[in-house]
Every structure is written in structure tokens, then in C-alpha cells.
Amino acid sequence: MAEIEQKLSAMGLELPDPIMLPPGVKLGIRWVRVLGDRAFVSGHAPLAQDGSLAYPLGRVGVEVTQDEAYNAARLAALAMLASLKSALGDLDRIMAWLRVFGMVNTGGQFNAYPLVINGFTDLIVEVFGPERGQHARSAVGMAGLPFNIPILIEAEVLIRSSP
Amino acid sequence: MAEIEQKLSAMGLELPDPIMLPPGVKLGIRWVRVLGDRAFVSGHAPLAQDGSLAYPLGRVGVEVTQDEAYNAARLAALAMLASLKSALGDLDRIMAWLRVFGMVNTGGQFNAYPLVINGFTDLIVEVFGPERGQHARSAVGMAGLPFNIPILIEAEVLIRSSP
């Protein structure tokens, strides 16, 4: 088994099924846009195992607690890895995480956005190690996210060109 | 006539005049920053034919309807194409749309941001075709956009180096 998938497996983590959009939503985008040695990754939501949007929905600090939001950011990382595996064939082709933009659905007084997006970063750094996994990042509060998801995360990664 | 401009023309689309900033606004930025095979595109607003900000202004779901916002996202695509033509000389130099970040001025309960930013994506994919046109994308709700525009969209594209 490939190195990164072995690591995920050893951590007891499973990648979700491909993204299922809410009924009636059609998007002409790509979840991962690969070109040369770069993969640009669309904003990913936290997903349930079957690829549907994970619960709870809502604003962090209002309908969603900080701990739930940290876990949602972990789920967004797993959703992104599932999309990357589908686009790249093999997660071992990911040489470096470059840039991560972590967006938190906000509404009240809560503003510890970096502690929420750590759910994403902690998982990626554990799976890929600090040299490949550590990235530049912003973690910010949004007035709204699609379909009231609590978290949305986009990224850019360096990849090994296909053999 | 160049391929992409021919396509725009066949679709009955016209590019707006260069961006006219509101009175008193001076910006030391570039609408398109070209370097090697990459063009980084600043956030573009929907423009009227004369390059001024298109109406209606306001928050989507409050002062601006979803249909008006979809159309505003189309206008932002045309504004971006006008800036790219001015920077690159020829739109045929655009080899691939890589990353799009679509921002929607929000305020009420509306959160179908992806359906609004589809106005941009649908036009780009129709003009460039899916292979060149499909991109990674996030579509999100902002607490505010400059001068109360309903939509702001930034992008990164792969270009053919100048001959």
C-alpha cells in the first residue's frame, strides 16, 4: 500500500466517498485542478462518510461549538485527500502543501479561527510530516459559507508529475 | 480574428471599457500581474460597458436578487477578460484557468453562493471549453465588498509566454 494511505490507515482514518452536492446544485468546476507540478484544490466542506455534507451545519460559536468546528476541519482535510486521491491516483505524489485558506462561518463573538482550522493543519502535518505538510495559511471569519456549512478550506499543493 | 474573441463575438458578448474607479480612489495595484507562464488577476467587479461599476449595488439576497447576482458574475467575467486582453494582447494566450475565488456580498439568510458564482464559471467554460476553462474554485459570503458591489472575483491563469 502507498505510504500516505498506510499512514491514514494506521491512524484509523478513512477517506469519504466522492462529494455529493445538495439536490439541484450543478457546478462546472473541478475539485482539483492539476497542471504540471501544481494542484489547485477547490474549497472543501466537511463530509460524512457517504460524501454528503457533515453535520452540524451553522455558524461556529453560535450553532456549532469550537470543538465541533475543529472536528469539521479534520473532516474537510479528509474530504480534500479523497479528492486529491481521485485526481492524482496516488497521494504519495503530493510533495508539499504550499498554501491553505481556512474559512470559518462566523456570526457571534467567536474569533479563534486559527484554533478551528488547526483541525485541518494538525491532521495534514501528522499524515505528511512537517517537511511536506507544513503550509502557509490564513484562518478567517466569513459572513456566510455555501449551504451554511461551518468550514470551507481551499489549498494549493506541489505534486510529482505523473510518471 | 483570434479564436477566443471570435467565440465571444458569436455569443453576442462585448468586453467593457477599462475599469473606471470611483472618484478619489487611487490604487497602486495591477489588474493583471503577469510573470512567466502565470497571470494573477486582481478581484474584478461587474462593470457596465463604459467601465464604471454596474448596477445594482448591494448585498445578494437583500438588495440584489440571485438572478441579478448571477448576471453580475457574468459581467465580472467579461471585465476580467477585458483586463486580460489588455495585459496579454491576445486572449488566445490563456492556456488554462487554474484557480477562481468568488466572493458574494452577503447579509441575510441567502447562502447559495456557488449558484451565483456559476455566472462567472458558466461563461468561462462556454468560451474556453471545459479542458481550458474548468477551474478550482471557492464561492463564499463576504461581510462587505468594496463600494458595496455585489460580487468580486479573483483568478489565476496559465498563459503561453509571449512569442
Add this chain to the structure above:
Amino acid sequence: MAEIEQKLSAMGLELPDPIMLPPGVKLGIRWVRVLGDRAFVSGHAPLAQDGSLAYPLGRVGVEVTQDEAYNAARLAALAMLASLKSALGDLDRIMAWLRVFGMVNTGGQFNAYPLVINGFTDLIVEVFGPERGQHARSAVGMAGLPFNIPILIEAEVLIRSSP
């Protein structure tokens, strides 16, 4: 002395000490992620000389005035230059500023975000000159920023590979 540092010195500007996070905050990110000829720069807050968050905190147009916010954006530029110096060894390795994303903590009616983020752009263009310094940029209003800072700015720059 190196060219860019000489220029900063001639302008009477001093880079702040390394970023001091608020108590209890631990981040597995990199302030600057360098790979090949690119440096991806995490969102930077305005810093005081000792590396702590600069005052005032709050929303621009509510607790923070436009002039204070312009100055905060200058301080964010200096904080970013300090991180880049630490990551690159020498600021003269910065060949071009490519993309800047300027985020303004917002809440009231204020929406002249570009005039605020000009505090960053004006300083960078003065220090690096228009050819190297001018960048693609978006300047937008956020529902919240970490720890209630008024401004957060991320960037991507082209660098000369290490000799």
C-alpha cells in the same frame, strides 16, 4: 547593507521582532512557505515592535478608524517583511510581488477596503519600486479576523533561488 534594507532604513522604517502569538495559541503552520522560486506568505497581522499584536483591535469603521486601519496595513507589511527576511535571509531575493489578499475586519457601513489596504501596497511599492512591487490584489470585508485584529494580509512572491 542590502538594497531593500537600506531603503527601509532610509525611510525610517524598522522591522518588528518575530511574531508572538497570544497565550495558549499554537500553530503548526509556516509564516512563509518557500519552494523553488515561490514564497507563499501566511496572513500577517499588524505587529508592535516587540512582535505582539498592534493596537487598536476591532472592526474598521466601528472601533478602528480608516486612518488607523491604513496604518495597521503598513504595520502588516512590515511584519510580512520581517517574516520574509527570516525565511529568505535577504529581502533582495524578492524579485516580484505577485498576489496580495487584503482582509479588513468589518461590521458597520464602511466599505472603502481598497483605501485601507493601500497602506500595505503603498509601502511595498515605495520600497520595491513599481516593477517589482506592484501586485494583483483584492481588498475585502471580513465578518471576523483572528483575535479581533483589524487587518490580515496574505501574499505570494517570486524569489531568486538561494545561491
